[in-house]
Amino acid sequence: MGNIKGLIPLFESGIDPEDKQAVNKFRALSGKKIAFKVLQYSKDDNIFIASRKQAKEHMAEITLRKIDVGFHIYCAAREVHQGHIVGDIGGIDVHIPVFDLTYGWVDDLRDMYKSGDHIKVQVMEIDSESKEVKVSAKPLLKNPFPDCSTRYQKNGEYVGKVSGVQNYGIFVNLEDGVDSLAPHLKFQNVQKGDKVLVRVIGVDLEKEQIRTKIVRVL
Numbered sequence: 683m684g685n686i687k688g689l690i691p692l693f694e695s696g697i698d699p700e701d702k703q704a705v706n707k708f709r710a711l712s713g714k715k716i717a718f719k720v721l722q723y724s725k726d727d728n729i730f731i732a733s734r735k736q737a738k739e740h741m742a743e744i745t746l747r748k749i750d751v752g753f754h755i756y757c758a759a760r761e762v763h764q765g766h767i768v769g770d771i772g773g774i775d776v777h778i779p780v781f782d783l784t785y786g787w788v789d790d791l792r793d794m795y796k797s798g799d800h801i802k803v804q805v806m807e808i809d810s811e812s813k814e815v816k817v818s819a820k821p822l823l824k825n826p827f828p829d830c831s832t833r834y835q836k837n838g839e840y841v842g843k844v845s846g847v848q849n850y851g852i853f854v855n856l857e858d859g860v861d862s863l864a865p866h867l868k869f870q871n872v873q874k875g876d877k878v879l880v881r882v883i884g885v886d887l888e889k890e891q892i893r894t895k896i897v898r899v900l
Contacts, residue, residue: 687729690718694733707761714798717741717773741773742813748772749805749815757817759799764790769801774815778803782818785826785859785890789846789874826859827890833857834882834892841900844876854880854894862892872899 693699697707718732719740749755749771757769757776767778780788783801788794795801803817834840834856845861846853852872853861864880872878880894 685728688718688720688732689729690732690734694721694731694735696735696738710761738773743773745772745774746808746810746813746815749808751805751808753805754802754822755805755817756800757803759795759797759801762792762795762797762799764792767791767795767801769817771803771815771817774813776803776815776817778817778819782820785820785823786855787845787853787861789853823859825890826857828887830857830860830892831885831887834860834862834885836882836884839879839881839897842878842880842894844872844874844878847872847874852896854878854896856880856892860892862894864894864896867896867899870899872896876900 692704692708695708695711697704701707716734717737718734719737721731721733721736723730755771757767757771757778759767759769760775761768765780767783769776769778778801780791783791784794801819802822803819804821805815806818806821807816809815840856842854842856842862844852845855851863851865854864855861862880862882877900879897879900881897883893883895885892
């Protein structure tokens with residue numbers, strides 16, 4: 683703003699000062715566009731004191747008046763973690779777990795999204811009193827179940843790619859949004875990205891799960 687400088691104290695940043703990562707989160711805002719409300723201005727020093735917290739509260743009040751359950755809205759991703767995203771919808775912070783973002787198995791959301799991305803979501807729940815909103819992207823996506831059950835039959839063998847390796851099993855991606863879970867191999871290890879041939883052990887449409895066994899690594 684020309685020669686005018688501003689200062690936002692940590693307690694007016696909208697970040698919980700008790701958070702152990704508060705300072706790091708505050709620093710992460712460097713270089714990003716933010717909304718703020720001017721609290722004080724000194725003409726002599728050409729400096730103002732501002733509040734991001736109060737600006738977000740004002741924006742949240744406006745957003746809550748405009749949205750309703752079932753509305754579609756864009757969420758701006760602020761923090762992207764392995765299993766969830768912290769986003770913003772008009773001044774309201776929302777936490778979106780991985781299972782509300784996509785079908786199938788996702789090993790790390792940071793491979794799919796980055797800070798600043800805009801994700802179209804549907805409003806699922808609104809608590810106006812606490813100013814909390816729950817959103818999900820899944821209602822806007824095509825559910826691959828139960829249609830995929832016509833393509834994957836019990837005892838059928840199919841080629842897939844390892845999408846994740848966990849202690850309890852191996853996830854194998856068969857198609858977009860469809861991942862099967864297979865037990866670990868006894869005498870061979872597989873890694874994420876390996877192409878494998880699997881045999882379908884069972885398809886549970888109610889739980890939207892496919893169980894497989896890895897026949898061999900290709």
